[in-house]
Amino acid sequence: DTAVSQTPKYLVTQMGNDKSIKCEQNLGHDTMYWYKQDSKKFLKIMFSYNNKELIINETVPNRFSPKSPDKAHLNLHINSLELGDSAVYFCASSQDLALSTDTQYFGPGTRLTVL
Amino acid sequence: KQEVTQIPAALSVPEGENLVLNCSFTDSAIYNLQWFRQDPGKGLTSLLLIQSSQREQTSGRLNASLDKSSGRSTLYIAASQPGDSATYLCAVKTSGSRLTFGEGTQLTVNP
Numbered sequence: 001d002t003a004v005s006q007t008p009k010y011l012v013t014q015m016g017n018d019k020s021i022k023c024e025q026n027l028g029h030d031t032m033y034w035y036k037q038d039s040k041k042f043l044k045i046m047f048s049y050n051n052k053e054l055i056i057n058e059t060v061p062n063r064f065s066p067k068s069p070d071k072a073h074l075n076l077h078i079n080s081l082e083l084g085d086s087a088v089y090f091c092a093s094s095q096d097l098a099l100s101t102d103t104q105y106f107g108p109g110t111r112l113t114v115l
Numbered sequence: 116k117q118e119v120t121q122i123p124a125a126l127s128v129p130e131g132e133n134l135v136l137n138c139s140f141t142d143s144a145i146y147n148l149q150w151f152r153q154d155p156g157k158g159l160t161s162l163l164l165i166q167s168s169q170r171e172q173t174s175g176r177l178n179a180s181l182d183k184s185s186g187r188s189t190l191y192i193a194a195s196q197p198g199d200s201a202t203y204l205c206a207v208k209t210s211g212s213r214l215t216f217g218e219g220t221q222l223t224v225n226p
Contacts, residue, residue, distance in 0.1 A: 004158070043216040048213075100168075100208075109156075
């Protein structure tokens with residue numbers, strides 16, 4: 001009965017490859033997010049989708065492309081992986097981003113290592 | 116641009132001690148402030164959320180305060196336990212519904 005799940009948990013790949021990370025939430029939330037946590041543990045927003053519509057798109061290389069097939073899923077596809085993409089990627093969801101009480105629920109993270 | 120700073124970066128205390136973690140932010144136009152806990156290799160768990168109109172929130176041994184005008188928040192942990200060892204992250208929600216995180220305080224409570 002995991003609220004926000006991500007697959008895979010670990011991903012090790014070579015430079016130049018294309019990979020995807022999947023995220024699913026069973027909380028019935030309208031909004032989903034992708035965050036990147038670098039080696040210094042600094043957590044930064046990458047994308048946010050509300051009802052399958054992109055609402056936040058930070059300064060992220062266009063090699064990163066989020067895809068939301070439905071409200072419960074937000075996948076992250078990364079093309080031409082680079083060494084600097086190595087990080088932990090977290091998916092999150094929240095009920096209604098417009099609410100001042102809106103709390104985000106995080107997945108367990110996907111540790112991506114690019115060799 | 117909102118910036119969030121947390122002090123100290125790391126803290127080690129003996130079990131039973133009361134402690135305070137600090138968070139400061141540069142733009143006082145926030146919707147809310149949240150404190151999260153992150154255990155090694157795990158995701159984040161929300162601990163407390165303070166709306167911009169509130170001054171504090173309490174949950175068990177945790178108490179978080181917010182002074183929006185000075186751009187500061189504190190997380191008070193009473194009677195610390197080894198199980199409280201984790202990284203504590205402060206995050207503020209600003210316009211565009213973005214959460215801006217601090218770099219966290221790594222807490223170790225020694226038995």
